[in-house]
Amino acid sequence: MKIEVKQLTKVYKDKKALNNISFSLEEPKIYGLLGRNGAGKTTFMEILSGHILPTNGKILINGENPFDNQKLTESICLIKEGNNFKGDLKIKEILRIYSYFYPTWDQTLAEELVSLYNLKQNAKVKSLSKGMESALGIIVGLASKAPITIFDEPYIGLDAAARKLFYEILLEQYEQEKRMIIFSTHLIDEVSLLFEEVLIMQDGKLLMKEDTDQLRDRTYAITGTREAVEGFIHDKQIISKKGLAGMMTAYVYGDRKQARKNDFQVEGIPIQELMIHLTEEQRGA
Known part of the structure; x- marks a missing residue:
């Protein structure tokens, strides 16, 4: 599946939720869609x-508009952080409905996951705790096996063990059968090792789209005296910097080998910290 985003803009009253963004996604990968609240991710x-x-603007999937296009929507599964299902339906009815909609539906996997998450097939959605409802969303997203599967903060109410189980099953299913998975979360440190490519958004704009391995290789923090750091970074691409008592730490995008040669303290930047510094810099600007 190829996704082309072309000058995409969405306005709500006087607020631009998306502001003229353009990019493309082509490969079956696990994409991390990151940003602060209100960045435009959910829109x-x-x-x-x-x-x-x-x-x-527009989004095209294999050259077609997804709006009111059943052929395409059968290939896309969006699981939001809540309100995915009608409250009066039973879990077994939810699974049956989705099995009719998605040609790629895996009923065996769905039933195995229902058992793993200790859900009762006859329980109604409105009787479920927040964590159980999130587990049901995860089950539907994974069992859909939709070529484009989207998880938007899918695990509200799940404890750490249940989230870990989700990550393990997600990776296992992805390795068995590759698909495009778009994952939006604020628990970045928990899942960043799953991401193969990262997109960072802020104020409706796309700040960064980068292969995760390359991002880790080319973003770093250096610490030294203020004078030495300022001298080193004057011609570099700076993400952020902060100083205290004659010392300075700068967050830099570029080749870290040169920094090591200058006897700076050099450290990698976790993706979550990178996102925070990058979006803070944008807000300050």
């Missing part, structure tokens, strides 16, 4: 899923 995912229309 993007809803347009991609064919749920809403943009104000301007």
Whole structure:
């Protein structure tokens, strides 16, 4: 599946949720879609899923608009952080409905996951705890085996053990059968090792789209005297910097080998910390 995002804009009253963004996604990968609240992530995912229309620009999936296009929406599964299912339906009815909608549905996997998460097939959605409802969403997203599977904060209410189980099953299923998985989360440190490519958004704009391995190789923090650090970074691409008592730490995008040669203290930057510094820099600007 090829996703082309072309000058995509979405306006709500006087607020631009998306502001003229353009990029493409082509490969079956696990993509991390990151950003602070209000960055535009959920709006993007809803347009991609064919749920809403943009104000301007377009998203094309294999050259077609997903809105009101059943052939495409059968290939896309969006699991949001809540309200995915009608409260009066039983779990077994939810599974049956989705099995009819998704040609790629895996009923065996769905039933195995229901058992793993200790859900009762006859329980109604409205009787489920928040964690159980999140588990049901995870089950549907994984069992759909949709070529484009989107998880938007899918595990509200799940404890650490249940989230870990989800990550393990997600990776296992992905290795068995590759698909495009778009994963939006604030628990970045927990899942960043799963990401093969990262997209960072802020204020409706795309700040960064980068292969994860390359991102880890080319982003680093250096610490030294203020004078030495300022001298080193004057011609570098700076993400952020901070100083205290004559010392300075700078977050840099570039080749870290040169920094090591200058006897700076050099450290890698976790993706979560990178996202925080990058979006803080944008807010300050």
